[in-house]
Amino acid sequence: MKFAKDGSYRLKPSQSQLMDSIFSHFSQPNNPFELFGAVHLWMVVYVLVFGFVLLRVGVKATEDRRKVIRRVIALVFLFWEIEWQVWHIWHGVWSSSINLPLHLCSLMIWVTLYSFWFDDKRFYGAIYFFGIAGAIQAIITPNAAESFPHIRFLSTMFTHSLLVISGLWVVIVEKYRPTIKAGVQCFVGLNVAAFVIYWINVAIGSNYMYVVDKPAVATVMDYFPAWPWYIPILEGILVVLMMLLLLPFMRKGRASASAA
DSSP: OEEOTTSOEEOOHHHHHHHHHHHOOOSSOSSBOOTTSHHHHHHHHHHHHHHHHHHHHHHHSOHHHHHHHHHHHHHHHHHHHHHHHHHHHHTTOOOTTTSSSOSHHHHHHHHHHHHHHHTOGGGHHHHHHHHHHHHHHHHHSOOOSBOTTOHHHHHHHHHHHHHHHHHHHHHHTSOOOOOHHHHHHHHHHHHHHHHHHHHHHHHHTOOGGGSSSOOSSOOGGGGSOSTTTHHHHHHHHHHHHHHHHHGGGEETTEEOOOOO
16 A cells, blocks of 8 residues: 555555455456356355354353344344445445345345344244245355356355354254244235335336346346246245245144244
8 A cells, every 4th residue: 555645545556456345335346256166165164154154152051142143133234235325326226126135135234133132033934934945046046147256146155155044043042942823824925025125116117026127137036937927936835945945844644833
């Protein structure tokens, strides 16, 4: 680093390149993300290792320490959400059609943040079902233009991995036991939210939850029929995923009772 004659601060070229690689906005990525490339696979390994360590610590911790960990998780979510908004505002690309927290994973970040900070267990079902089913796909096939160490890549991987870990946390550490009733309530609640968000999309020209159109980027939804026929397919996939998540808690054909 150095100072110019007028006293203003100037970055060295190497420092400027580093800052660009982390924070800059590019119409064309300088370091494009490679699906299942080395960086992607290492991040998946990180998720597995970090998740295992955090859950193991949580299981052995006292309730007071678990409360601290839950609040740290909530603060991490808050940090990344603030960063997401500030980055887009800073680069002049903030838009109500992109940056409102109305996608499923964005909603789950705020639900988890609230639940973990205020110890509100009423949302544990949603955290388990949607935190895992919604976010794990974003870890396997992230919607990322830039690769490591760009902040957008880190944000995508860290927030979605923490959603999956939070979903596991409520059943492994907090001993929450999902029920069929909880699954039905979550499914109905999600559809009510999607109905409301559809009309928000119509009003502001957005596509939150992809209930107006398929994503602009390449996804598995490209193989589905056009709107609205891909929506029932997504609903069916979600039901199957929720049933698979419920399966470990089934006993003699019935879900085990939910933890008090």
